Amino acid sequence: MSYTRLGFLLPLVLAAFYEFMTERIPSLAFGDPLGARAFPRLIVAGLVLSAVLWAFEDRGRAKTSEALTEHPEGNHYVAALAVAAAVLVYILALVPLGYVISTLVFLLVLTSYFNKGKWIANVATSVMFPVASYLLFTKLLGVALPYGELLPA
Amino acid sequence: MEHLISGFAVALQWDNLIYTFIGVFIGTIVGVLPGIGPSASIALLVPITFGMNPTSALIMMSGIYYGAMYGGSISSILINTPGEASSVMTAIDGYQMAKKGRAGAALAVAAWGSFIAGTIGIVALSLLAVPLAQFALEFGPAEYFLVMLFSMAAVSALAGDAPGKAVFSMMLGLAVATVGIDMQTGQERFTFAIPEFQDGIHFVAVVVGLFAVAEVLRGVEDWYMGTNEVIRIKGKLMLTRDEWKRSIKPIARGGIIGFLLGVLPGAGTTIATFLSYAAEKKSSKHPEEFGHGAIEGVAGPESANNAATMGAMVPLLSLGLPGSSTTAVLLGVLIMYGIQPGPTLFTAKPELVWGLINSMYVGNIMLLILNLPLIGLFVRLVYLPVGLLLPIILALSVMGAYGLNSSVIDLYVMLFFGVAGYLLEKIKVPLGPMVLALVLGGTLEQSFRQAMTISSGSPKIFVGTPICVVLLIMCIGAISWPFISKVMARRTAASTPKRAIENQVGETL
Numbered sequence: 094m095s096y097t098r099l100g101f102l103l104p105l106v107l108a109a110f111y112e113f114m115t116e117r118i119p120s121l122a123f124g125d126p127l128g129a130r131a132f133p134r135l136i137v138a139g140l141v142l143s144a145v146l147w148a149f150e151d152r153g154r155a156k157t158s159e160a161l162t163e164h165p166e167g168n169h170y171v172a173a174l175a176v177a178a179a180v181l182v183y184i185l186a187l188v189p190l191g192y193v194i195s196t197l198v199f200l201l202v203l204t205s206y207f208n209k210g211k212w213i214a215n216v217a218t219s220v221m222f223p224v225a226s227y228l229l230f231t232k233l234l235g236v237a238l239p240y241g242e243l244l245p246a
Numbered sequence: 247m248e249h250l251i252s253g254f255a256v257a258l259q260w261d262n263l264i265y266t267f268i269g270v271f272i273g274t275i276v277g278v279l280p281g282i283g284p285s286a287s288i289a290l291l292v293p294i295t296f297g298m299n300p301t302s303a304l305i306m307m308s309g310i311y312y313g314a315m316y317g318g319s320i321s322s323i324l325i326n327t328p329g330e331a332s333s334v335m336t337a338i339d340g341y342q343m344a345k346k347g348r349a350g351a352a353l354a355v356a357a358w359g360s361f362i363a364g365t366i367g368i369v370a371l372s373l374l375a376v377p378l379a380q381f382a383l384e385f386g387p388a389e390y391f392l393v394m395l396f397s398m399a400a401v402s403a404l405a406g407d408a409p410g411k412a413v414f415s416m417m418l419g420l421a422v423a424t425v426g427i428d429m430q431t432g433q434e435r436f437t438f439a440i441p442e443f444q445d446g447i448h449f450v451a452v453v454v455g456l457f458a459v460a461e462v463l464r465g466v467e468d469w470y471m472g473t474n475e476v477i478r479i480k481g482k483l484m485l486t487r488d489e490w491k492r493s494i495k496p497i498a499r500g501g502i503i504g505f506l507l508g509v510l511p512g513a514g515t516t517i518a519t520f521l522s523y524a525a526e527k528k529s530s531k532h533p534e535e536f537g538h539g540a541i542e543g544v545a546g547p548e549s550a551n552n553a554a555t556m557g558a559m560v561p562l563l564s565l566g567l568p569g570s571s572t573t574a575v576l577l578g579v580l581i582m583y584g585i586q587p588g589p590t591l592f593t594a595k596p597e598l599v600w601g602l603i604n605s606m607y608v609g610n611i612m613l614l615i616l617n618l619p620l621i622g623l624f625v626r627l628v629y630l631p632v633g634l635l636l637p638i639i640l641a642l643s644v645m646g647a648y649g650l651n652s653s654v655i656d657l658y659v660m661l662f663f664g665v666a667g668y669l670l671e672k673i674k675v676p677l678g679p680m681v682l683a684l685v686l687g688g689t690l691e692q693s694f695r696q697a698m699t700i701s702s703g704s705p706k707i708f709v710g711t712p713i714c715v716v717l718l719i720m721c722i723g724a725i726s727w728p729f730i731s732k733v734m735a736r737r738t739a740a741s742t743p744k745r746a747i748e749n750q751v752g753e754t755l
Contacts, residue, residue, distance in 0.1 A: 100673050104414045111421055118435055127698050129428040129435055132691040136424065139417040146410025169470045170672075173463040177665050180459070180640055184657045187644070196644075200637050207469060208633030218634055226645060236293045236649040 101147035108140035179203060191241020196223035249592075250372065253600025257608055262305055262601065269306035270609045273313020274616055277333070278321050278627045280465060282639050284314040285572045285681070286458035289450045290646030292579060300583040301598045305605040307579060311572050312364060312555040312606065315515065316613045317624065319356035319548050323349055324628050332515035332551040335523040339536060339543030346539050354485050355493050355541055356548040357617035363501030363549030364610045367556025370505050372603055375592070379564035382589040387696035388707045392717035394690045397511040397567045399724035402679045409728040411675045419680035422447050423687020430695060442655040449578045449684055451647045451659040456677050457571070458643040459664025462636050464671070469632050493545040496526050500549030507550070508557020511569035515554040522550035556606065563587055563599055566689075571681040578685045 115133040179202065186195040200219035208215055230236040256262060276287045288307045295303035318333030323340035336356065343352040385393065402412035425436045426446030437443040485493065500522040507518035526546040527536045536543050561567040566588035568574035580587050585595065592599055616624070647660040667677055683690075701707035709715055 101410070103673075104417070107418075107421075114436055118433055127695050127703070129431045129433045131698075132694060133421075133424055133435070135694075136417050136420050139413060139420070143410050143414035143417055146413060147408070148410075150408050150410050169467040172470065173466045173668060174665070176463060176466050176636075176640075177459075177661065177668075180644070180661055180664070183640075183644060184654065184661060187648070187657070188654060192645070196641050200641060203637035203640070204634055206633075207466075207636060208631050211631070211633075214631070214634065218638070222638060222641065226641075230294075230645065230649065234294050235297070237652045238645065238649065239652075 098151050101144045101151060104140045104144040104147065108137050108144070111140065112137045176203070188239045189241065189243045191244055192238040193223045193227050194241060194244075196226075249596045249600045250604070252597060253602075253604040256301060256597050256601030257305070257604040262302055262605060263608065265302045265306040266309050266605045266609045267612055269309020270313035270316075270613050270616065273310040273315075274317035274320075274613065274624055275627060276310065277314035277317020277319075278624050279630070279635065279639075280321070280327060280461075280468075280632070282458055282461065282642075283572075284311050285456075285575045286454055286461070286643070287314075288572065288575045288579065289453040290458070290642060292450050292582070293646060293649030295579075296650075300580075300585060301601045303583070304576070304580065304598065304602050307576060308559070308602060308606065309609050311576065312552060312609065313613055315548075315551045315555055316357065316360050316617050318551070319360070319544075320353065320617075320621070320624055321628055323352045323356065323544070324625065332519055332554075333548075334516070335519040335547035336544055338523070339538070339540050342537070342539035343541065343544065348539065351485055351489055351541065352544050353621060354618065355489065355545045357614055357621075358485070359493065359497040359500065359545045359549035360552040360617070361610050361614040362497050363504060364552040364556060364613075365607065366498075366501035367505045367508070367553035368603065368606045368610070370553075371556045371559055371606075374509070375560050375564045375599075375603075378560060379589040379592045382565050384713065385589070386711075387693040387700065388710060389713050389717060391690060391693040391697055392708060392714055392721060393565060393567060394686050394693065396717055396721045396724060397561070397569060398679060398683055398686065398690075399721050400511040401569065401682050403724045403727045408674055408676075409725070411673075412679050415670070415675050415677060416679040416683045419683025420687045420690070422452065422680075423684050424691070429688075429692070440655065442651075442653055446688075447659055448650065448656055449575070449681075450650050451656040452663045452684060453571075453575055453578075453681060454643045454647045455660040455663030456667040456681065458639055459660060460667030460671065460677070462639050462643075463664065463668040465632065465636050469636070489541055492541050496522075496542040496546035497549045499525055499529075500546040501553040503546075504550030504553030505557040508554030508569070509560045510557075511561060511567060514558065514570040515551040518550040518554040519547035522546040559603070563591060563602075564589060566591075568682060568685065571678040574682045574685040581685075 111133065115130050115137065118129050118133075120128055120130065179199065183195055183199040186198070190198075197219050200222060201215065204215040204219060227238055231238055257266070272287060272291075273284065276282050276284060287310050291307060291310070295306070315332060318328055319336050319340065322328045322333040322337035323344050326337050326341040328334045328337050340352045340356070343349065382393075398416050402416050403409060421436075423446070425443055427433070427437075427444050428435055434444060500518075503522045503525060504515070504518040507521065508514065523536075523543060523546055526540075526542045527533050530536065530540070530542055532540070558569050558573045561569055562573045562577060566577065566586060568577045577587060585591070585598070643660060643664075644657060647656045648654070650656060670677065697707050698705070701710075707714075709718060
């Protein structure tokens with residue numbers, strides 16, 4: 094059985110978790126007669142409804158096998174998730190190293206991989222983009238970007 | 247009439263002219279570039295527009311929305327890679343025209359079609375928005391709850407052939423909207439003891455995650471698969487008399503189809519282009535030319551997508567109701583500025599509404615100039631290496647999401663929704679309903695609770711007036727539409743096998 098056919102379990106799991114969290118909201122005896130739990134309970138009902146609809150859709154689709162076949166060349170999950178991991182490291186480094194240095198390193202690493210062999214363009218982009226955007230945003234547009242806690246003031 | 251004239255006075259102020267230009271310029275760029283669309287671009291600009299006059303900010307952000315429709319045609323025609331979903335149909339005949347050495351004519355008809363249909367759309371917007379707003383003045387909380395529910399149901403119904411997944415996406419958006427302090431009781435909900443979540447999860451971080459980060463992650467996959475050959479522009483950016491003759495009717499039809507579809511919640515620009523393409527193919531004396539470089543196949547859809555953006559502004563401005571993810575982001579921006587779009591907006595802030603509407607005339611003229619004599623500037627973007635572009639979009643996303651509140655939590659939210667959006671699209675869950683529900687969630691809950699308080703807890707209030715009954719029927723109709731259409735299609739297919747084959751061909755267009 095394909096894992097995609099178990100997709101309808103996702104809204105059910107989320108509905109259970111959301112309902113658990115909804116019940117933890119304390120109920121008040123005054124104020125709004127419906128209370129803060131009423132709307133989240135409707136959402137739980139909606140999630141369960143979506144799971145039922147999803148299960149029926151997949152059942153209908155299972156009859157036509159081609160709907161479940163995926164493009165083999167389109168499965169580069171690992172590369173995409175590795176990029177997501179790089180963004181996580183970038184976020185972690187942003188405040189301690191500052192916007193300019195962390196962005197420079199982030200861009201240099203990614204462009205070296207995705208734009209292989211073009212060192213001049215990669216280095217120029219990685220240096221110019223963070224410096225120019227930092228000056229533009231902080232000095233001209235008044236948007237605060239991290240300077241870097243580890244850098245000398 | 248008085249407001250219309252004063253709107254021109256606002257739109258023609260030199261600073262608003264500059265903001266219109268910046269908006270349409272950025273819009274054209276994001277339309278050309280893969281990996282970033284109008285929703286993410288508007289969200290990324292929010293930190294910059296803080297402190298700006300709301301009218302100017304909205305003029306600029308709307309410019310991005312309709313400007314992206316112009317830009318989308320460039321990459322569709324020259325590299326067969328639509329920058330936006332609304333340019334997918336343009337690629338079919340536009341790329342074929344370019345391969346035959348008629349890229350100049352394809353780009354010219356796209357620009358002229360967008361301009362003419364866009365102008366038709368603005369005129370219709372000016373005429374329709376006020377009566378709709380006046381009608382909506384009669385709405386109470388129950389009517390508002392139902393009209394928002396209808397909007398979300400329609401978006402979910404038209405999001406694809408999987409309404410269950412669309413409803414799931416909508417519920418996820420509503421669930422995210424409930425995070426924070428409940429405004430009516432003051433109780434904390436779903437904050438997980440994170441102080442930053444007390445004000446709710448910021449929609450900008452979610453939108454940037456869903457529409458920029460997730461898009462880049464998909465772009466990484468495309469990078470592995472390689473890209474199409476880029477075709478150089480050949481021929482003048484002008485249409486011959488015969489090409490004009492063949493294009494003018496598709497442009498007019500595309501303008502009307504696009505505007506009407508744009509007004510309807512959920513249908514939006516993409517479906518408008520599909521219907522326009524189908525209409526042109528059906529009415530053509532040479533349907534066999536479609537798919538092989540028929541100019542009507544570019545003129546119709548390109549006109550439709552531009553007119554649809556104008557149509558989408560009708561429910562947004564007069565009812566406060568977005569019909570797509572981009573208009574949902576625009577609504578979120580308005581709410582952030584403390585402006586509640588809806589029927590009272592036309593009387594409370596006429597300079598904003600009419601300034602915005604009239605800036606679109608100016609914006610369309612600017613776009614025509616940008617997309618005809620200055621098109622060479624944007625064509626260069628098509629040659630940008632994707633390997634450089636994707637990392638830059640990620641850095642821009644981090645900068646935009648952080649710049650809003652100077653909060654690292656917003657960055658984690660952005661990344662979470664980026665990865666979630668990427669994975670959800672892998673299992674064919676549409677993301678549009680989630681953004682719509684996230685932006686409307688707060689108002690939806692408020693209207694629901696107000697209505698229930700008025701009726702002392704009786705749900706009969708939702709069938710208490712004729713408007714409520716009609717809206718309720720529309721909601722039920724929208725929710726059941728995917729199932730009804732499937733049953734109808736099956737019956738038709740069973741009775742006429744030939745038509746079934748034709749339907750299959752139509753679906754694969």
